[in-house]
Amino acid sequence: MEIPYTxxxxxxxxxxxxxLGIWLFLASEVMLFGGLFSAYVFLRLGAPDGAFHEWGxxxxxxxxxxxxxxxxxxxxxxxxxxxxxxxxxxxxxxxxMGITLLCSVGFLVIKYIEYxxxxxxxxxxxxxxxxxxxxxxxxxxxxxxxxxxxxxGFLMGPGSKMWxxxxxxxxxxxxxxxLYWHFVDLVWIFLFPVLYLL
Amino acid sequence: MSDHSMDDIKSHxxxxxxxxASLAVLTVVTVAASYMxxxxxxxxxxxxIIATIxxxxxxxxxxxxxxxxxxxxxxxxxxxxxFFILMFIPTIAFFDWVNIS
Amino acid sequence: MDNNHHHQEESFWRKYIFSVDHKIIGxxxxxxxxxxxxxxxxxxxxxxxxxxxxxEAVPIVGKLLGDGGILLPEIYNSLGAMHGTIMIFLxxxxxxxxxxxxxxxxxxxxxxxxxxxxxxxASYWSYFIGGVIxxxxxxxxxxxxxxxxxxxxxxxDIETGQTMWLIGMVFLITSSLLGSINIITTVVQLRxxxxxxxxxxxxxxxxxxxxxxxxxxxxxLEAAAVLQLMDRVVGTSFFLPSGLVVSGEVLNVSGGxxxxxxxxxxxxxxxxxxxxxxxxxxGIVAEVLANNSRxxxxxxxxxxxxxxxxxxxxxxVWAHHMFITGMGSTMSSFFQTTTMIISIxxxxxxxxxxxxxxxxxxxxxxxxxxxxAFLPMFGIGGLTGLPLGFAAADIHLHDTYYVIAHFHYVVxxxxxxAMFAGIxxxxxxMTGRKMSDLLGKLHFWPSLIFMNGIFMPMFxxxxxxxxxxxxxxxxxxAHASGTLQWNEFMSISAWLLxxxxxxxxxxxxxxxKNGEKVDRNPWGSTTLEWVAPSPxxxxxxxxxxxxxxxxxxxYSIPGRKRDFTPQTEPKKG
Numbered sequence: 014m015e016i017p018y019t020x021x022x023x024x025x026x027x028x029x030x031x032x033l034g035i036w037l038f039l040a041s042e043v044m045l046f047g048g049l050f051s052a053y054v055f056l057r058l059g060a061p062d063g064a065f066h067e068w069g070x071x072x073x074x075x076x077x078x079x080x081x082x083x084x085x086x087x088x089x090x091x092x093x094x095x096x097x098x099x100x101x102x103x104x105x106x107x108x109x110m111g112i113t114l115l116c117s118v119g120f121l122v123i124k125y126i127e128y129x130x131x132x133x134x135x136x137x138x139x140x141x142x143x144x145x146x147x148x149x150x151x152x153x154x155x156x157x158x159x160x161x162x163x164x165x166g167f168l169m170g171p172g173s174k175m176w177x178x179x180x181x182x183x184x185x186x187x188x189x190x191x192l193y194w195h196f197v198d199l200v201w202i203f204l205f206p207v208l209y210l211l
Numbered sequence: 212m213s214d215h216s217m218d219d220i221k222s223h224x225x226x227x228x229x230x231x232a233s234l235a236v237l238t239v240v241t242v243a244a245s246y247m248x249x250x251x252x253x254x255x256x257x258x259x260i261i262a263t264i265x266x267x268x269x270x271x272x273x274x275x276x277x278x279x280x281x282x283x284x285x286x287x288x289x290x291x292x293x294f295f296i297l298m299f300i301p302t303i304a305f306f307d308w309v310n311i312s
Numbered sequence: 313m314d315n316n317h318h319h320q321e322e323s324f325w326r327k328y329i330f331s332v333d334h335k336i337i338g339x340x341x342x343x344x345x346x347x348x349x350x351x352x353x354x355x356x357x358x359x360x361x362x363x364x365x366x367x368e369a370v371p372i373v374g375k376l377l378g379d380g381g382i383l384l385p386e387i388y389n390s391l392g393a394m395h396g397t398i399m400i401f402l403x404x405x406x407x408x409x410x411x412x413x414x415x416x417x418x419x420x421x422x423x424x425x426x427x428x429x430x431x432x433x434a435s436y437w438s439y440f441i442g443g444v445i446x447x448x449x450x451x452x453x454x455x456x457x458x459x460x461x462x463x464x465x466x467x468x469d470i471e472t473g474q475t476m477w478l479i480g481m482v483f484l485i486t487s488s489l490l491g492s493i494n495i496i497t498t499v500v501q502l503r504x505x506x507x508x509x510x511x512x513x514x515x516x517x518x519x520x521x522x523x524x525x526x527x528x529x530x531x532x533l534e535a536a537a538v539l540q541l542m543d544r545v546v547g548t549s550f551f552l553p554s555g556l557v558v559s560g561e562v563l564n565v566s567g568g569x570x571x572x573x574x575x576x577x578x579x580x581x582x583x584x585x586x587x588x589x590x591x592x593x594x595g596i597v598a599e600v601l602a603n604n605s606r607x608x609x610x611x612x613x614x615x616x617x618x619x620x621x622x623x624x625x626x627x628x629v630w631a632h633h634m635f636i637t638g639m640g641s642t643m644s645s646f647f648q649t650t651t652m653i654i655s656i657x658x659x660x661x662x663x664x665x666x667x668x669x670x671x672x673x674x675x676x677x678x679x680x681x682x683x684x685a686f687l688p689m690f691g692i693g694g695l696t697g698l699p700l701g702f703a704a705a706d707i708h709l710h711d712t713y714y715v716i717a718h719f720h721y722v723v724x725x726x727x728x729x730a731m732f733a734g735i736x737x738x739x740x741x742m743t744g745r746k747m748s749d750l751l752g753k754l755h756f757w758p759s760l761i762f763m764n765g766i767f768m769p770m771f772x773x774x775x776x777x778x779x780x781x782x783x784x785x786x787x788x789x790a791h792a793s794g795t796l797q798w799n800e801f802m803s804i805s806a807w808l809l810x811x812x813x814x815x816x817x818x819x820x821x822x823x824x825k826n827g828e829k830v831d832r833n834p835w836g837s838t839t840l841e842w843v844a845p846s847p848x849x850x851x852x853x854x855x856x857x858x859x860x861x862x863x864x865x866x867y868s869i870p871g872r873k874r875d876f877t878p879q880t881e882p883k884k885g
Contacts, residue, residue, distance in 0.1 A: 016425060018501050027280040030427040030501050036283050037493045040290040041527045047294045048535030048577055051301055052550065055573045058305050066251065074242065081238050089231045092273045096227070099220045139547035142568040146550075149542055195273045202265045206258035210245035282500070293528050293627055300643075301576040304631065307640030 020182045035189045039196050042157075046200055049150050053207065056142045068143035069208065071136055073127055077209045080123045081201065087116030088198040091165075091191045098184040103176055106187070110169040113194070117162045124155055147208050154204060157197050164190050230272045237265050332429035333851050337436050338415030339742070345407035348443060349728075350813075352398035355391045357810055362388060363785035364803035388783035389458040390473065394450070396461030397477065400589065401484050402443050404727055408592035409488070409526070410439065412734055413495055413519045415742070419841035419848060420513050422504025422858040427497040435490035442483030449476035460781060462578060465551035465571050469543045470558060478537045478544070485534045492523035499523075504840065506860035510616070511879070513839045513864045514609060517616055518595025521623040522588050529584035529627065536577035543569075550574075572637060579630040587626045589723055590690070591619065593730030594661060597683045600733045601665055603837045604680035605672025606875050608865035611664040618657035618664075625654040635703040636710050644703045651701035658694055662687065673868070673875075678752030682733035685760050686726060693721030696771065711781075714774025717767045725763040732756075732816070739820075740834045744846040745827030751819040758812035765805030769798035836876045838866055843880055 017023070018030050026033070057065045094109035131137070131144075138148040168190055175183040241261045249257065271277040276284065321327075331337060361370045362383045374381025383391070418426055426432050449456045457477035459468035468474050499520045503512070512520075539550040547565065551574045554567025602609045609615065631639065631647040665687055674680070696718040699705040709715060732755070739747050773795040778786040785799045786792030833842040844854050858880050866877040 016427060016429070016502070023501050026282055026500060028282065028501065030497050033282070033497045033500060034428060034431075034493050036286060037496055037527055038489075040286055041489050041493070041531050043290050043294055044297070044528055045531035045535055047297050048532030048580075049539075051297050051532070052535065052539060052573055052577070054298060055301050055305060055570060055576075056550070056568070058302065059570050060568055063251075074245075078238065078242050082235060085231065085234045085238065088269060088273055089227055092227055093224070096220050096224055100217060137547070138542060139549070139566055141566050142549060145542065145548035145566075145569075148546075149538065149548075153538065192274055195269050198273075199266050199269050202269065203259075203262045206241050206245070206262050210241065211251075211255055211258055290528065296628060297532060297580060300628075300631070301573070304572075304576065304639055304643050307643045309638045309640055 020179070020185065029185060031185060031189050032192075035192050039192065042196060042200075046150075046153075049146070049153065050203075050207070053146045053150070056146055060142060064141075065143045066211065068141050069147075069211070071131070071134075071144075072147070072209050073130070074209050076123055076127055077205055080120050081205050083116050083119050083123070084198050084201050087113045087120070088195050090116065091194045095184065095187045095191050098176070098180070098187055103173075106176075107169060107173070110165060110187075114162060114165055114169065117158055117165070120158060121155065124151065150204055150208065154197070154200055157200070161190075161194050161197055165194070226272055230268050233268060234265055237261055241265075330433060332425075332433050334414050334418050334426045334429065334432055335742075335848060335850075335853075337432050338411050338413075340436050341406050341410030341414060341439070342412075344440065344443065345403050345411060348398050348402035349404075349407070351447075352395050352403055353810060353813075355395040355398070357806055358383070359388060359391050359395065360803035360806045362783065364800040366784040366787050383783065385783040386455075386458055389460075389781065390450075390456040392781055393457045393460050393463075393477075394446070397446065397457065399723075400461065400585070401481070402439075402446060404589050404723065404731075405488065405585075406439055407731055408589070408727065409495070409519065409522060410436065410491060412592055412596065412731075412738075413522075414491070416738065416841055417495055417498060417516055417519050418502065419741075419844060419853060420516050420839055421499060421502060421507055422840045422843075422854065422860065423498060423502035424852045424854070426494045427501055428494050431490050432494055435487045435494070438483050438487035438490065442480045442487060445476055445480035445483060449473060449480065452476055462582070463540065463574075464578075465540065465543065465569075465574050466553070466556055466558075466563075468540060468574075469551055470563070475541065475544050478541045481537050482534060485530045485537070488526045488530055492526035495519055495523040496527065504858045504860050507840075507879075510613070511860060511863050513595075514598040514612070514615055514619075515592075515595035515839075517619055518591045518598075521619050522591045525584040525588050525591075525623055525626060529581045532577045533581035536574055539577075540574065572634075575634055575637065576631070579633045580627075583630040583633065584623075584626040586719070586722075587622060589727055591622075593686070593727040594619070596730045596734040596737070597665065597686050599837075599839065600679045600683035600737050601668050602865045602867060603737075603835050604675045604677065604683070605669050606675075606836075606867045607668055607672040608863075608867055609664070610667040610670075611660075612863075612865070614660055615664050618660040622654065622657040622661075625650060625657070629654050632701055632706070635706045648701060648703055652698075655694065655698065655701070662691060662694070677736075678747065678749050678756060679733040679737035681753070681756045682729045682736065685756070686729045686733070689721060689725035689729060689763070693718060693723075693726050696721065708777070709774060711779055712774035713770040713778050713780055716780050717770035717774060720767045720770070724767065725760065729759075732759075735820075737835070738841075739823065739827075740830050741841055741844075741846050741848070743824060743827070744829060745823050746830055746834060747819050747823040747827055751815040751822070754815040755812060755819065759809060762805045762809035762812060766802050766809065769795075769802055773798060833878075836874075838862075838876050838878050839864055840879055843878060 016030070018028075020029065022029050090109045090112040094106045094113065097103075097105035097109055136144060138145045168186060172186070173183070175186070241258060244257055244261065245254070276287075328336060358370055358373050367382065369381025370377065370383060377383060377387055414426065414432065418424070452473070454475065455473040457463065457468075457474045459471050459474060463474065463477065499512075499516060539548075542548040543550050543552060549565045549567050549569040551571050552563065552565050552567060552569045553571065556563045556565075556567070598609055598615070629647060629650045631643060632651045635644060635647075696714070700709055700715060700718060736747055736752055739745070773786070773792070776791060776795045778789070778792045778795060786796055830846070832844070832846055835842070840858055840860070841848075843858055848854070860879045861882050862877060862879045864879055868875045869877060
């Protein structure tokens with residue numbers, strides 16, 4: 014007996030299992046980053062007036078803006094890779110997924126440049142509480158990007174074999190992976206102004 | 212999943228492109244706004260509003276929330292209630308102290 | 313095409329070690345958690361020697377500890393911190409949720425397995441790794457954590473032994489998150505045809521709400537653990553204020569951090585966590601009480617609404633653990649009010665349980681004895697929590713033995729008794745045999761007596777002002793001198809409680825081969841798990857997908873031949 018509702022929706026809830034599962038996971042992630050944002054607020058209130066704004070001047074806004082645009086683009090290409098599968102275009106799926114992965118690499122490269130330049134200037138997480146929460150928030154976000162890349166890479170590579178045998182199931186997997194990826198983008202949409210612009 | 216026809220998907224693609232353009236524009240707007248001369252409270256408010264709009268676009272259209280089943284939306288609303296509790300109560304606690312003088 | 317056929321025999325590794333079958337995983341959780349509970353209990357028994365005989369060497373273990381065999385304060389604190397951590401995170405939650413939840417939720421809803429079997433396996437192994445890391449911390453050069461299970465900074469930030477605790481917690485939290493996502497999805501999506509929400513057994517409701525608490529509340533602690541790791545490993549000052557003086561010197565860190573930030577993030581989880589500790593137990597007690605009174609559970613609807621309301625409320629009471637941190641009257645009033653309100657659903661639930669018994673044909677088998685004992689024990693635990701919820705009283709009682717007594721009453725003769733009830737009740741379903749009732753009673757009566765022997769005097773000590781986490785049990789304090797004589801009494805009760813578990817351990821193993829063989833439904837129960845064979849079929853559980861036609865507790869309905877009607881029995885006409 015197979016587990017029901019892995020591909021076909023349960024009539025009364027209208028959902029497949031993995032869709033409910035991923036949204037629950039994203040709910041927990043909202044609380045995870047929420048905990049860190051709450052720490053940000055608490056530390057900012059506890060710091061001397063204007064200290065966080067001043068310490069934040071050390072960050073590179075143009076690079077981060079570029080990163081924001083890169084991540085938003087990767088979000089579009091991710092949803093397009095799913096749409097391509099819905100339109101039965103496997104080649105386009107691979108192309109869009111590939112671009113998504115490239116954008117992710119680009120994002121991480123820029124973050125690497127940002128981090129190493131900070132260390133080069135003697136700025137570390139231990140330097141002040143702003144840098145501490147900056148490195149932690151962006152670091153955890155970066156780890157989530159890497160996680161997403163591993164999943165996306167698998168789905169583009171060995172995992173894509175499933176398209177031949179169970180196309181609907183595979184398309185759902187891309188949608189689920191997409192939900193996770195959009196969430197990672199969403200977190201950055203809030204991280205960017207909070208850390209870099211305020 | 213199986214309720215999407217080809218034309219359906221094509222119209223979705225149009226929406227995705229529109230959203231992408233809006234997100235790019237809003238990104239520029241939020242950076243520009245940071246150069247305006249605002250009080251810190253106003254700056255925070257404006258930045259969060261723009262971010263919320265951008266986030267809502269991603270959630271509603273890329274994540275299909277706008278056409279998602281009620282159960283999912285409920286779970287998210289409950290989550291946000293707890294999120295705001297987590298954000299606000301420690302903040303209020305920060306200002307509410309016993310006065311020992 | 314069905315790719316999930318397992319016609320060929322699975323290898324030993326696939327069948328028993330890396331199984332995706334929720335029953336095997338449930339048993340893995342069960343065995344592992346019971347072993348951890350035993351270990352945590354042993355830690356306590358060592359601590360209680362020190363408390364009873366503060367100036368004497370601890371036998372056997374003392375040789376390993378050096379210093380003449382007397383527990384040094386650091387070692388005592390390690391034992392204390394690890395006792396709490398192990399009992400809560402490696403013991404009770406994995407047993408209540410991982411074992412009972414995994415094994416019986418799919419069965420009670422008529423499902424073939426959990427929604428995500430592979431994720432289920434991953435969550436067990438994540439728990440296992442977290443557990444290994446926690447135990448390994450005893451052997452690390454830094455030693456085990458010694459800042460309480462609550463790990464308050466600055467002490468936890470700068471004391472040795474905390475790093476592995478934090479890493480272990482990350483694995484344990486991950487395990488819980490994955491497990492609870494699985495339980496929620498399973499209950500929503502995999503209920504058998506006809507099993508509507510208001511026909512769910514109360515046990516399933518309790519697991520469902522518990523899973524929500526875990527999903528929403530654990531992540532902030534994970535965030536906090538990351539922050540504390542950063543403080544310890546990378547030198548940040550999330551929780552270290554400026555100008556902190558340690559051993560006479562100002563600490564060389566950037567400062568600016570806040571110890572209160574940890575407390576808020578920690579208790580945001582840890583309060584819902586205590587409801588995680590009790591809710592599954594309430595679920596089990598409900599099943600056993602209804603079944604052994606041959607009566608429907610009284611007030612099913614109010615039970616469901618109460619437990620749901622309780623789940624929500626548990627997120628807005630946390631700062632009642634922080635009344636003495638100097639919070640103002642606005643915060644304090646808010647949290648006192650919410651704490652008083654949250655006692656209401658608990659009272660409704662307990663009352664409904666009591667009323668269920670009224671007029672019932674009560675069978676005093678072993679599961680029922682434990683379920684019955686749960687009621688007054690949890691009652692004491694809950695009632696003694698009320699003074700702690702009032703800031704005025706809490707200022708005197710905080711961090712005293714009163715608190716230890718309160719929470720142990722709820723968890724020890726509370727939850728653990730419920731767990732025992734569940735094991736005795738469901739053993740026939742898992743093995744096809746009943747446990748010995750004689751050994752069960754030999755387990756029950758001394759356990760009940762000695763639980764009270766340990767924890768009742770603690771209220772007296774707490775009211776006198778004896779602080780918790782004192783390595784010598786209060787010997788140095790004049791205000792404690794009037795209550796110190798209880799220490800020996802409590803310690804002897806603890807060791808005798810340990811001995812009382814021997815019949816239980818023997819019973820588990822003895823009954824596997826020699827227990828009375830029984831059919832599918834030896835207790836005459838109405839719920840779905842008793843429709844499946846004992847043990848249920850690998851991977852599919854049921855001979856065929858059950859169809860539900862009835863409410864979960866149709867016991868002693870007038871005019872019927874039998875005094876129970878299974879949920880699957882069709883209605884005539």
